[in-house]
Amino acid sequence: MTLFMIGIGLNNERDISLKGLDAINKSSYVFLENYTSKMNCRVEKLEKLYGKKINPADRDLVEKNSDEILNKALDKNVSFLVAGDVFSATTHVDLFLRAREKGINIRIIHNSSILTAVGIVGLELYKFGKTASLPFFEKSFIPETPYTVIFENKKRGLHTLVLLDIKKDKERFMSVNKGLIQLLELEKKLGKKIILSDSKIIGCARLGSERKVIKYGKVKDLLEFDFGKPLHCIIVPGKLHFMEEKMLEIWK
Numbered sequence: 643m644t645l646f647m648i649g650i651g652l653n654n655e656r657d658i659s660l661k662g663l664d665a666i667n668k669s670s671y672v673f674l675e676n677y678t679s680k681m682n683c684r685v686e687k688l689e690k691l692y693g694k695k696i697n698p699a700d701r702d703l704v705e706k707n708s709d710e711i712l713n714k715a716l717d718k719n720v721s722f723l724v725a726g727d728v729f730s731a732t733t734h735v736d737l738f739l740r741a742r743e744k745g746i747n748i749r750i751i752h753n754s755s756i757l758t759a760v761g762i763v764g765l766e767l768y769k770f771g772k773t774a775s776l777p778f779f780e781k782s783f784i785p786e787t788p789y790t791v792i793f794e795n796k797k798r799g800l801h802t803l804v805l806l807d808i809k810k811d812k813e814r815f816m817s818v819n820k821g822l823i824q825l826l827e828l829e830k831k832l833g834k835k836i837i838l839s840d841s842k843i844i845g846c847a848r849l850g851s852e853r854k855v856i857k858y859g860k861v862k863d864l865l866e867f868d869f870g871k872p873l874h875c876i877i878v879p880g881k882l883h884f885m886e887e888k889m890l891e892i893w894k
């Protein structure tokens with residue numbers, strides 16, 4: 643039978659496509675990947691509109707025990723739901739390949755992703771460089787990669803999307819403020835002068851929802867700003883075209 647891998651969009655139960663809904667209707671089992679992103683609504687809302695029970699799929703289930711999902715798809719239709727788009731940011735290529743190895747028919751149903759939704763701020767998507775992921779720092783774990791990625795992009799005049807960590811088991815979602823504090827910490831350590839308190843950056847929250855917040859300003863000012871509920875991300879602009887500057891003025 644078929645494994646439907648379905649992006650369900652960025653906001654709430656109503657962001658799913660009609661194709662996605664049709665696939666769920668045909669499915670005997672529905673799983674929701676619940677560790678790399680988050681919808682702005684409760685699972686019950688999804689269950690009500692989709693008309694099916696939704697089984698949460700944590701990292702262990704998807705990455706270590708994926709047979710529990712895939713074996714069901716050998717003789718039944720199974721829907722695997724992902725917030726945003728299926729292959730964006732966290733790729734789920736692993737699950738796709740394992741399903742293929744088992745000879746399972748796979749259908750992909752796309753949706754919007756944070757990788758494209760950031761277009762709303764007015765920066766040219768073609769001018770984004772490598773995406774950075776910023777994890778919560780721990781005493782023995784302060785990775786420099788996110789800072790290096792921003793530096794390398796900036797050198798080429800490219801913008802950087804910084805995705806912020808999610809610790810789903812602890813319901814911890816990194817805020818723009820926390821992200822900036824950590825980037826300033828890396829600035830202090832590595833000193834390339836890319837994230838200074840006067841540097842202008844963009845903080846975003848809940849893109850795709852009616853309650854989205856986009857704020858363009860100096861790091862020192864955004865540090866004081868309350869972006870509200872998750873999810874948040876940061877954009878560090880590279881070289882700006884005057885049209886991009888004009889758009890950013892809107893979010894000051």
Ligand SMILES: C[S@@+](CC[C@H](N)C(=O)[O-])C[C@H]1O[C@@H](n2cnc3c(N)ncnc32)[C@H](O)[C@@H]1O
Nearest residue numbers: 726727730731755756805806848849873874875
């Ligand atoms: C792994 S990525 C999401 C991948 C998802 N499959 C997609 O296509 O959007 C998760 C990170 O993206 C950012 N993010 C996701 N959705 C967001 C939203 N609606 N508004 C702001 N940031 C968001 C957050 O930083 C979050 O920690």
